Amino acid sequence: MNHRTALDPETLTPSARRILITAAALFYDNGIAAVGVDRIAADSGVTKRTLYNRFGSKETLVATYLLERDRRWRALVERRVHRSARATERLLAPFEALGEWTVQHPRGCAFVNALAELPDPAHPAHRVIIEEKQWLRALFEQAAEEAGAERPDLLAARLYFVHEGALTAQATAPDLDAVEIATDLAHLLVRTAV
Amino acid sequence: MNHRTALDPETLTPSARRILITAAALFYDNGIAAVGVDRIAADSGVTKRTLYNRFGSKETLVATYLLERDRRWRALVERRVHRSARATERLLAPFEALGEWTVQHPRGCAFVNALAELPDPAHPAHRVIIEEKQWLRALFEQAAEEAGAERPDLLAARLYFVHEGALTAQATAPDLDAVEIATDLAHLLVRTAV
DNA sequence: ACGAGGTTTTACAGGTCAGTATAGGAAGGA
DNA sequence: TCCTTCCTATACTGACCTGTAAAACCTCGT
Numbered sequence: 107m108n109h110r111t112a113l114d115p116e117t118l119t120p121s122a123r124r125i126l127i128t129a130a131a132l133f134y135d136n137g138i139a140a141v142g143v144d145r146i147a148a149d150s151g152v153t154k155r156t157l158y159n160r161f162g163s164k165e166t167l168v169a170t171y172l173l174e175r176d177r178r179w180r181a182l183v184e185r186r187v188h189r190s191a192r193a194t195e196r197l198l199a200p201f202e203a204l205g206e207w208t209v210q211h212p213r214g215c216a217f218v219n220a221l222a223e224l225p226d227p228a229h230p231a232h233r234v235i236i237e238e239k240q241w242l243r244a245l246f247e248q249a250a251e252e253a254g255a256e257r258p259d260l261l262a263a264r265l266y267f268v269h270e271g272a273l274t275a276q277a278t279a280p281d282l283d284a285v286e287i288a289t290d291l292a293h294l295l296v297r298t299a300v
Numbered sequence: 301m302n303h304r305t306a307l308d309p310e311t312l313t314p315s316a317r318r319i320l321i322t323a324a325a326l327f328y329d330n331g332i333a334a335v336g337v338d339r340i341a342a343d344s345g346v347t348k349r350t351l352y353n354r355f356g357s358k359e360t361l362v363a364t365y366l367l368e369r370d371r372r373w374r375a376l377v378e379r380r381v382h383r384s385a386r387a388t389e390r391l392l393a394p395f396e397a398l399g400e401w402t403v404q405h406p407r408g409c410a411f412v413n414a415l416a417e418l419p420d421p422a423h424p425a426h427r428v429i430i431e432e433k434q435w436l437r438a439l440f441e442q443a444a445e446e447a448g449a450e451r452p453d454l455l456a457a458r459l460y461f462v463h464e465g466a467l468t469a470q471a472t473a474p475d476l477d478a479v480e481i482a483t484d485l486a487h488l489l490v491r492t493a494v
Numbered sequence: 495a496c497g498a499g500g501t502t503t504t505a506c507a508g509g510t511c512a513g514t515a516t517a518g519g520a521a522g523g524a
Numbered sequence: 525t526c527c528t529t530c531c532t533a534t535a536c537t538g539a540c541c542t543g544t545a546a547a548a549c550c551t552c553g554t
Contacts, residue, residue: 119500137417139333142541153502158543160500218408218468219416223331225407239472263481266473267465274412274464275457278433287457294492313530336511347532348513354530358512 111230112169113161115177122160125150130171134216138168138223168220169230175216176238182206183245193253197261197296200242200269201289208285214277215270242266253300261299265292305424306363307355309371316354319344324365328410332362332417362414363424369410370432376400377439387447391455391490394436394463395483402479408471409464436460447494455493459486 115126128150132141143164147154161167186199213219217235224231246265250258272288309320322344326335337358341348355361380393407413411429418425440459444452466482 121501136419137333139331140417143543144541153504154543155503155545156501164542213419214412214416215468218412218472221471222408222413222416223334225330236472243473260481263469263476263478264462264485267469267478267482267485268458268461269465270468270472271461271463271465274409274468275461277415278412278430278464279437279460282457284457284461287454288461291458291461298488298492315531337513338510347534349515349533350531352513 111166112173112234113166115170115174119160121150121152121156125152125157125160125167126170126174129167130174133168133171134211134213134219138220143167165230168224169234172217172220172231172234172238176234176241179203179207179238180241183242187245187249193249194296194300196249197246197253197265198289198292199249200245200265201272201285201292204269204272204288205285208273208276212276212280215273218270218274242269250299253296255299257299261295264295264299268292268295305360306367306428307360309364309368313354315344315346315350319346319351319354319361320364320368323361324368327362327365328405328407328413332414337361359424362418363428366411366414366425366428366432370428370435373397373401373432374435377436381439381443387443388490388494390443391440391447391459392483392486393443394439394459395466395479395486398463398466398482399479402467402470406470406474409467412464412468436463444493447490449493451493455489458489458493462486462489 113122118126125146129141129146132146132149143154143157146167147157150157157167161170182203183200186202187196190196190199217238220231221235224235226232243262243266246262247258250261250265255261268288268291272284275282275284307316312320319340323335323340326340326343337348337351340361341351344351351361355364377394377397380396381390384390384393411432414425415429418429420426437456437460440456441452444455444459449455462482462485466478469476469478
């Protein structure tokens, strides 16, 4: 029952769902290595046996936690993307979504934070993290093309940096209104590039 | 001998210096919680007793590791700042320094990574991290004022985001030439704002 | 009625964690 | 000579770590 990849967060038993919700909060708030499986099981109101029956290993639980975060974030952004008629609006969708997102996630990017603790590329969470970042960059780049930017890859990279910087700044510079400043800057960059 | 703050990295005994160098590499490469004091002592060629005689606790060793990183980074940036006659050059100094820095530090920002593992504000490393970020923002803001920007605080925040984003992207998007793109973008922002 | 899947309970293995105890060796200045 | 500082060596504590063992209970679909 030792999994090498993340589980599908959609098809979990009720207990597994509770475990995942509990683990997500604990991992994000305290760091991954700092949280033991005993604590996760206890806080979920579940025995450790159940945790291992459902997830097989802590590695898999971590990967599933990040995959779940990824799904939620993508859904939030894509809802706004599909609502936007103009490509320039789609370029700004991740920044608009950031406003909702950071309210519940003030400790910076869960993926960046996790990567800091998981240097091993063989860890099943690794690919989840890398793919999340690739997805965001690809979204920027496609919208940049559709908006008619001269250098879509360059505009995408710029927006990506601003986005990541604002997300990180939530944790390191809480006195800034990072989302507002970043969104405003994104507008400027889009205007300049198209 | 239990310290509540970081030690001064300048005034260490030879063994303590070796410990700090070893610990810095291990912490940055593997994460802080993942590295035990036994390993640090063994890799430094030192007994655990010596480690505790010099640093008093792992907390203090971690804080001293980050303070040392902070000193080196500030020295690198300030050398370029003092070499720059124009304020617009000083605004770009951190981006120029990034080129040298990231060669040896490809896993993103050591302070952001550490903060991901250290949520407790009472941890002695916490203030080191926050002050490093405040210092960078203050440097941007002062140079922005001297350059005659209309909104120095806004320009500083923008450059800060781009800087943090590029540093993070080293770890999450290694295919990008993050330093070049960020430096180029910084030039653009400075031109736009002054 | 029966079986299967999900879960509970208690206990344990084997290892690693941060930190301490105790005792002594080596060098250098007063 | 004596004292202090730095360091070595070995062993230990008590807690916590991930993961497993074995047996039984509950619920639900068929």
